[in-house]
Amino acid sequence: MSSGLEATDPITVVHVDQLKKTYRGGGLFRRGNVHALSGVSLQADAGQVFGLLGPNGAGKTTLIKILLGVIRSTGGRASLFGLPAGSSTARQRVGYLPESLRVDRHHTARSALKYYGRLSRLDSATIARRSDELLKIVGLERRDRESVKRFSKGMLQRLGLAQALMHDPDLLILDEPTDGLDPVGRSEVRRVIERLRDQGKTIFLNSHILHEVELVCSHLAIMAKGQVLATGPIAELAGGGSDSGMTFDLVYRLPDGDDTIHRQTAEQISEFATGDWVAHHGNTWQGRLTCDQQSSIDRIVDIVRGRDGSLLRLQPVRETLEDKFMRLINAAEGP
Numbered sequence: 001m002s003s004g005l006e007a008t009d010p011i012t013v014v015h016v017d018q019l020k021k022t023y024r025g026g027g028l029f030r031r032g033n034v035h036a037l038s039g040v041s042l043q044a045d046a047g048q049v050f051g052l053l054g055p056n057g058a059g060k061t062t063l064i065k066i067l068l069g070v071i072r073s074t075g076g077r078a079s080l081f082g083l084p085a086g087s088s089t090a091r092q093r094v095g096y097l098p099e100s101l102r103v104d105r106h107h108t109a110r111s112a113l114k115y116y117g118r119l120s121r122l123d124s125a126t127i128a129r130r131s132d133e134l135l136k137i138v139g140l141e142r143r144d145r146e147s148v149k150r151f152s153k154g155m156l157q158r159l160g161l162a163q164a165l166m167h168d169p170d171l172l173i174l175d176e177p178t179d180g181l182d183p184v185g186r187s188e189v190r191r192v193i194e195r196l197r198d199q200g201k202t203i204f205l206n207s208h209i210l211h212e213v214e215l216v217c218s219h220l221a222i223m224a225k226g227q228v229l230a231t232g233p234i235a236e237l238a239g240g241g242s243d244s245g246m247t248f249d250l251v252y253r254l255p256d257g258d259d260t261i262h263r264q265t266a267e268q269i270s271e272f273a274t275g276d277w278v279a280h281h282g283n284t285w286q287g288r289l290t291c292d293q294q295s296s297i298d299r300i301v302d303i304v305r306g307r308d309g310s311l312l313r314l315q316p317v318r319e320t321l322e323d324k325f326m327r328l329i330n331a332a333e334g335p
């Protein structure tokens with residue numbers, strides 16, 4: 001009998017449904033309540049590197065804290081591996097790297113891992129074996145007996161990743177993993193994340209740096225003001241989705257004539273598109289325009305032809321992830 005679950009079906013690791021969190025303000029009428037999450041829904045499947053991207057105050061840390069069971073939601077649901085987020089069974093399958101993990105300065109990398117392994121109640125043999133494996137994965141195997149006092153921020157962050165992995169969790173939650181690192185440190189941390197992804201770990205990270213997310217994540221949720229503005233595979237989010245319309249560069253030339261006709265033509269075109277006229281030189285006009293449907297582009301072509309004009313260029317412009325991110329954030333945050 002079929003279980004209904006095909007071998008290729010993705011396994012949902014993080015499932016967040018209409019999640020809400022209001023931090024209560026004090027005083028009469030509860031003035032000062034902060035709606036940190038206002039109905040957030042997203043899903044991360046096994047094997048994904050899922051990025052939560054948004055500006056300061058978007059609600060990213062609040063969401064992570066709920067996933068870890070550090071704070072409770074005020075509405076909606078969050079689960080990990082189908083288990084309620086925050087339950088001890090879910091927590092056992094999660095490794096967490098906080099934004100700035102403080103490793104006691106008297107430690108070496110190896111003694112720090114021993115300490116964290118004991119906190120996870122691992123036996124000595126497992127601690128020794130996992131330490132060997134992890135020091136290699138994070139590229140600290142040759143520096144394992146050195147005092148962490150001499151470690152760069154990037155090395156400390158890689159040690160932090162090793163600590164989060166000691167109990168061999170299936171899901172890693174990373175809070176701003178490359179924040180505050182120099183370019184070398186950032187690329188080393190990214191390489192470790194890629195190695196872990198290749199080993200089949202699911203990674204859920206938050207960041208306010210688009211470039212970092214773009215380099216390492218396969219999937220993304222863009223958040224602002226406690227809401228998810230867009231979510232999906234990065235490759236699909238970049239390049240324009242259905243919400244963004246069709247953007248294209250248009251250059252056309254009209255027959256010599258009076259300027260009023262040229263302006264009327266441009267105005268007529270603008271009725272079918274949003275965007276700006278970038279330049280017009282004599283009877284040649286150039287603009288970057290967005291239409292919400294193909295028929296509007298057809299009308300624009302008809303308008304130019306109807307004036308005996310020539311289309312010199314009609315070229316689609318792919319919206320980059322950065323364009324999309326900025327457009328969504330600006331729309332959410334208002335003027």
Ligand SMILES: Nc1ncnc2c1ncn2[C@@H]1O[C@H](COP(=O)(O)OP(=O)(O)OP(=O)(O)O)[C@@H](O)[C@H]1O
Binds near residue numbers: 023055057058060208
């Ligand atoms: N303990 C708290 N009490 C009251 N308000 C809070 C608390 N923690 C967070 N907030 C507010 O909730 C909103 C979301 O904060 P959160 O820290 O989750 O955002 P973030 O996206 O992680 O931002 P950042 O990148 O700055 O950490 C913000 O307006 C913040 O001021």
